[in-house]
Amino acid sequence: MHNPKILSWLSKRAGISEEQAHCLWLRAVRRAELYFDETERATPAYWQFALRELRTALDQIGRQHQWHHDVPAHVPQWLTEVAEWQANYLMNSMLIWRNVTLASSRAWANAWQQSRAA
Structure with a gap:
């Protein structure tokens, strides 16, 4: 299983460790495996789907961090x-x-x- 070359950059941008980003990548690949048949795996559409799932997960993490900062102090x-x-x-x-x-x-x-x- 290979990781995307931009995984470390994406993890720094999201404010998480590379290990957490790797776990999110594995989860994204598992979701892609559920969506695609075995014959469709390892195609460009498969990897694009997995990368889109990873970016969605990283965006959710970014929104969660932002949400905590928007909460009033009281x-x-x-x-x-x-x-x-x-x-x-x-x-x-x-x-x-x-x-x-x-x-x-x-x-x-x-x-x-x-x-x-x-």
């Missing part, structure tokens, strides 16, 4: 942590259902194409 810390937990929980649940929907619809689309070809 708001208790526990309240910001609860709000962040809720936002992360909702976002993750939406992403999981998105991946489930994509994976299940791909199987149906493949079966439909095979039935039309036969």
Whole structure:
């Protein structure tokens, strides 16, 4: 598994370590593996999808850091942590259902194409 050459630059820009960026890259590749068939892997579209997923994850991290700076000083810390937990929980649940929907619809689309070809 190769890393993008700009991974260290992207991690510095997002304000995270290279190890965290590497973990995000591996997660992006796993998402791309769910989206693409084995025959479509290692194609330019596959790597573009993985890189787009990485950039999305890094942008979310950047927005989270920015969000913490925008909170007024009089708001208790526990309240910001609860709000962040809720936002992360909702976002993750939406992403999981998105991946489930994509994976299940791909199987149906493949079966439909095979039935039309036969």
